[in-house]
Amino acid sequence: xxxxxxxxxxxxxxxxxxxxxxxxxxxxxxxxxxxxxxxxxxxxxxxxxxxxxxxxxxxxxxxxxxxxxxxxxxxxxxxxxxxxxxxxxxxxxxxxxxxxxxxxxxxxxxxxxxxxxxxxxxxxxxxxxxxxxxxxxxxxxxxxxxxxxxxxxxxxxxxxxxxxxxxxxxxxxxxxxxxxxxxxxxxxxxxxxxxxxxxxxxxxxxxxxxxxxxxxxxxxxxxxxxxxxxxxxxxxxxxxxxxxxxxxxxxxxxxxxxxxxxxxxxxxxxxxxxxxxxxxxxxxxxxxxxxxxxxxxxxxxxxxxxxxxxxxxxxxxxxxxxxxxxxxxxxxxxxxxxxxxxxxxxxxxxxxxxxxxxxxxxxxxxxxxxxxxxxxxxxxxxxxxxxxxxxxxxxxxxxxxxxxxxxxxxxxxxxxxxxxxxxxxxxxxxxxxxxxxxxxxxxxxxxxxxxxxxxxxxxxxxxxxxxxxxxxxxxxxxxxxxxxxxxxxxxxxx
Amino acid sequence: xxxxxxxxxxxxxxxxxxxxxxxxxxxxxxxxxxxxxxxxxxxxxxxxxxxxxxxxxxxxxxxxxxxxxxxxxxxxxxxxxxxxxxxxxxxxxxxxxxxxxxxxxxxxxxxxxxxxxxxxxxxxxxxxxxxxxxxxxxxxxxxxxxxxxxxxxxxxxxxxxxxxxxxxxxxxxxxxxxxxxxxxxxxxxxxxxxxxxxxxxxxxxxxxxxxxxxxxxxxxxxxxxxxxxxxxxxxxxxxxxxxxxxxxxxxxx
Numbered sequence: 001x002x003x004x005x006x007x008x009x010x011x012x013x014x015x016x017x018x019x020x021x022x023x024x025x026x027x028x029x030x031x032x033x034x035x036x037x038x039x040x041x042x043x044x045x046x047x048x049x050x051x052x053x054x055x056x057x058x059x060x061x062x063x064x065x066x067x068x069x070x071x072x073x074x075x076x077x078x079x080x081x082x083x084x085x086x087x088x089x090x091x092x093x094x095x096x097x098x099x100x101x102x103x104x105x106x107x108x109x110x111x112x113x114x115x116x117x118x119x120x121x122x123x124x125x126x127x128x129x130x131x132x133x134x135x136x137x138x139x140x141x142x143x144x145x146x147x148x149x150x151x152x153x154x155x156x157x158x159x160x161x162x163x164x165x166x167x168x169x170x171x172x173x174x175x176x177x178x179x180x181x182x183x184x185x186x187x188x189x190x191x192x193x194x195x196x197x198x199x200x201x202x203x204x205x206x207x208x209x210x211x212x213x214x215x216x217x218x219x220x221x222x223x224x225x226x227x228x229x230x231x232x233x234x235x236x237x238x239x240x241x242x243x244x245x246x247x248x249x250x251x252x253x254x255x256x257x258x259x260x261x262x263x264x265x266x267x268x269x270x271x272x273x274x275x276x277x278x279x280x281x282x283x284x285x286x287x288x289x290x291x292x293x294x295x296x297x298x299x300x301x302x303x304x305x306x307x308x309x310x311x312x313x314x315x316x317x318x319x320x321x322x323x324x325x326x327x328x329x330x331x332x333x334x335x336x337x338x339x340x341x342x343x344x345x346x347x348x349x350x351x352x353x354x355x356x357x358x359x360x361x362x363x364x365x366x367x368x369x370x371x372x373x374x375x376x377x378x379x380x381x382x383x384x385x386x387x388x389x390x391x392x393x394x395x396x397x398x399x400x401x402x403x404x405x406x407x408x409x410x411x412x413x414x415x416x417x418x419x420x421x422x423x424x425x426x427x428x429x430x431x432x433x434x435x436x437x438x439x440x441x442x443x444x445x446x447x448x449x450x451x452x453x454x455x456x457x458x459x460x461x462x463x464x465x466x467x468x469x470x471x472x473x474x475x476x477x478x479x480x481x482x483x484x485x486x487x488x489x490x491x492x493x494x
Numbered sequence: 495x496x497x498x499x500x501x502x503x504x505x506x507x508x509x510x511x512x513x514x515x516x517x518x519x520x521x522x523x524x525x526x527x528x529x530x531x532x533x534x535x536x537x538x539x540x541x542x543x544x545x546x547x548x549x550x551x552x553x554x555x556x557x558x559x560x561x562x563x564x565x566x567x568x569x570x571x572x573x574x575x576x577x578x579x580x581x582x583x584x585x586x587x588x589x590x591x592x593x594x595x596x597x598x599x600x601x602x603x604x605x606x607x608x609x610x611x612x613x614x615x616x617x618x619x620x621x622x623x624x625x626x627x628x629x630x631x632x633x634x635x636x637x638x639x640x641x642x643x644x645x646x647x648x649x650x651x652x653x654x655x656x657x658x659x660x661x662x663x664x665x666x667x668x669x670x671x672x673x674x675x676x677x678x679x680x681x682x683x684x685x686x687x688x689x690x691x692x693x694x695x696x697x698x699x700x701x702x703x704x705x706x707x708x709x710x711x712x713x714x715x716x717x718x719x720x721x722x723x724x725x726x727x728x729x730x731x732x733x734x735x736x737x738x739x740x741x742x743x744x745x746x747x
Contacts, residue, residue: 001629002621006607013609380605383566384619384672385594387587488567491605492557 002381003390007397010370017398020359020366024406024467025413027359031352031463032414032455037421038348039459040452042341053330054167054293056307058082058091058314061321062287069321075289078319079161082294085313087306089297090165093289095130095279099237101272103225124221127271128235130279131163135194138164164194166293169273172260173216190216190258197275200257202230207255213278214257218268222259231256235272239284252282303329349459356466359406360474363399367478371395371485378482379490392483399475400468407467411460418453425451512539512575513712514563514680519572521558532558534735535572540680543710545703547723550732556716557684559732563714564597564682565589577679594623598673600683600702604665606657606672613653616640616671623676643671647701663694670702674709681706681713687722699725 011017058078060071072078075093082091102123138160148155164170173193190196197214199207207230215235217227227233236251254274262268280288296306307329315322371378378391386394417424429439441451516538522531532555540546540563550556561567563574565581574581576592584592599605606615620636621629629636644650647667657665666686673681686702687695703725706713715726723729731739 001624001626002618004626005621006609009609376605377607379566380607381618381622382590383564383593383599383605385590385592385622387590390590390622488561491561491566491601 002386003394003397006381007394007401010374010394010398011401014370016366016369017402020363020399021402021406023359023362024356024402024471025410027355028407028410028463028467029414029417031355032411032460033417033421033453034352035349035459035463036414036418036453036455037451038345039454039456042345043454044452045341053333055296055299055303056294056310056327056329057333058292058294058310058320058327059290059325060314060319061323061326062290067321069318071319071321073287073289075292077317078292078314081313081317081319082292082310083159083161085306085309087296087298087302087309088294090159090161090295092132092161092163092166092293093276093291094132094163094293095276095283095287095290097128097130097237097279097283097290099126099128099235100124101126102234102236103227103231124225124270126221126235127267128237128279129271129273130276131169131273132161132276133164133195133197134160134162135164138162138194163293166295168262169196169260170194172262173258190260196273197257199255200230202228203255204230204232207232207253210253212253212255213274215254216258216260216273217256218271219259219261220268221270221272222256224269227256229256229258235274235282237283239282248284250282250284252278299329303331353466356463356470359467360470363402363471364474364478367395367399367475368481370398371478371482374482375485375490377490378485379487382487383491388483392479395479395482396472396475399471399479403468403471406471407464410467411464415455415460418455421453422450511542513542513577514540515575516559516563516569517573517575519559519562519569519574521555521562521567522570531570532735533562533569536735536737538563538730538737540712540714542679542712544728545706545711545713545726546715547726547729548714548716548732549718549720549723549729550738551718554732555735556718556732560682560684560714560716564599565593591623594619595676596678596680598676598678598681600666600669600673600681600686602685602688604657604662604669604689606665606668608657611654611656612644612649612660612668613637613640615657615668616643616675619672619676640671640675643674644668646705647671661694662690663698666690666698667701670698670705674705677709679712681711683713684716685718686715687719688717 011021060078061067062071062073064070079091079093082088100123141160145155159165170193173190173196192198196216199212199214203212212232215233217233232253232255234251234253236249238247239250240247260268260273276289294310296303307327311320311322311324311327314320314327320326381391381394425441429441433439516536519533519536519538520531521533522529536559538559548556548560558567562569565574565576568582573583576596581589581592606612607618610618617636617640620640641650641653644653644667647670649664649667649671652660652664657668660668670686681702683702687699690698699722705711715722717723729741730737
């Protein structure tokens with residue numbers, strides 16, 4: 001009984017113990033706060049690195065002259081094989097092609113400008129992606145289900161085989177521009193995200209009469225060229241279909257129906273979306289697809305395994321040649337960057353744990369001091385019948401309360417601060433801007449306009465545990481010294 | 495005085511039973527290369543209900559002997575028998591329990607814990623011998639017992655004061671209450687009035703002797719004050735690490 005009672009009394013009777021407690025509090029709080037922000041940054045960066053990439057990309061090797069295998073040019077059989085895998089939620093075919101993107105009107109001046117300054121001429125090389133958007137089915141499904149229910153029939157909704165199902169396109173259409181780009185007011189977003197290729201209200205009558213196809217443009221690219229929704233633009237490219245084995249130059253006008261923002265620079269700067277049928281028609285090819293996007297039920301659980309399964313089953317069905325690069329996960333594309341991010345997180349946790357070591361040293365110093373000061377008390381306790389182990393645990397308990405109170409309050413404060421870091425920083429920046437003319441977090445530097453923080457309960461528990469281990473580990477030496485002390489040393493003198 | 499007389503009569507009429515005895519005690523310390531021997535082989539017996547003054551000049555080894563008898567210090571040679579049991583042959587936990595249950599200590603410098611109130615200091619031996627749940631169950635009972643002891647020593651009004659807020663005499667009364675709270679058989683007092691003025695010291699001693707007589711305690715009082723020793727029924731003289739004389743030779747049974 002005296003161990004708890006006495007350690008508790010020592011804890012509050014002595015200011016130095018409270019200092020040790022505050023040390024642990026600050027260490028645990030800071031650890032959780034910084035780690036949460038780091039996790040937030042890394043998660044946000046991971047999202048930015050991923051952009052619009054689907055979970056798995058199937059890219060058959062069509063070069064028959066090289067592989068000696070003729071693959072089907074339509075995607076249906078491959079889609080059937082892919083969708084048969086239980087880990088697959090959705091798949092969608094697409095075609096990618098490259099083109100020059102120019103604004104409408106006279107092209108001569110633009111060409112001269114392009115020669116001297118390619119990036120500011122309004123004539124840019126872009127990656128054209130032809131995608132399927134089956135919005136009508138998507139919208140009709142709930143209606144069918146409702147009607148079927150009314151008629152007492154069962155209607156099993158199916159996954160619509162389009163780009164919305166297989167990729168994050170919808171999010172890229174819904175997301176406001178990453179940060180308020182000059183000239184982009186937000187009105188440029190797609191009016192109805194589920195119908196991205198609907199002719200926009202801003203389109204001219206001329207464009208409407210000509211029944212021009214619609215095009216979605218990346219946010220940064222849109223901004224750089226000073227485009228507006230409803231503008232008519234031209235894609236110019238070459239068609240491989242020719243009677244005399246030469247390329248034919250083809251071009252076609254499109255009307256801009258909206259802007260997407262994936263958060264990843266490469267696609268936001270150099271990618272446009274049109275309908276797959278439009279692209280196939282423009283290029284005039286038999287080839288109905290070049291890639292198939294695959295979305296999995298749970299990529300984090302079994303992504304690479306499903307990719308390997310798909311590679312085998314597609315190769316067995318004669319739908320791909322069987323090369324490793326024909327079926328890739330999104331991480332295969334961005335492997336290096338992700339590896340670096342993961343390393344940073346681990347390194348960060350290790351470095352931050354040193355803060356706890358410092359707190360542990362503080363406890364060590366404080367408790368050592370206390371044991372020296374309390375020689376007399378140790379002698380008294382021993383004379384009154386306390387055992388060595390009782391004295392050891394009394395002093396260990398002092399450290400235990402320090403760790404308990406410090407880490408519980410530290411964790412609480414750390415978690416609250418992590419969850420409220422953005423308003424907190426804005427409030428603080430108000431002062432720092434007034435006094436030093438600088439904000440704490442410069443939002444122009446990053447792709448995101450807030451400080452991201454993700455509180456990981458496992459990490460919080462781990463840090464609290466670590467705080468306990470560290471504190472008790474460091475406290476053991478002075479406590480052991482107290483237990484080993486000869487009781488007489490404390491009793492002889494005043 | 496009448497108490498002491500009555501007690502003396504009792505001691506003479508009852509057969510002698512040693513409750514605490516030292517057999518061939520030697521104690522030496524290492525001082526660099528040399529060993530300095532403080533006690534050169536001491537035999538001593540404390541009878542039940544006996545009040546013994548241990549007298550000698552400074553450095554005679556009185557306190558060392560008392561600490562050895564109180565199981566706080568380990569003899570280099572010899573045995574300490576508590577109720578016939580060789581204490582240093584027992585486990586550390588066993589000795590701790592003997593100290594806690596059977597012995598009360600009163601020190602020259604009071605030795606109260608500064609962080610605890612007077613009442614908490616008195617209760618400390620009880621807290622040491624009981625687990626949290628055992629103590630909780632009888633907490634009120636223990637508290638009443640401690641308060642009645644404090645009341646007996648005139649300290650009940652100061653129960654919530656810290657030692658630093660008490661005078662020397664008051665501190666010693668709290669220390670006496672602490673020594674008696676477990677109802678020990680043996681009381682060991684190491685110059686309990688050594689740090690007090692004579693008037694205060696006399697009052698404290700009166701209380702101590704009253705309790706010794708009332709409870710029939712076996713008590714050793716270490717002192718270098720001859721008048722104080724005269725108030726005890728038996729006096730043992732120490733000098734140069736040996737027992738030089740004993741005022742009464744106990745009659746073996």
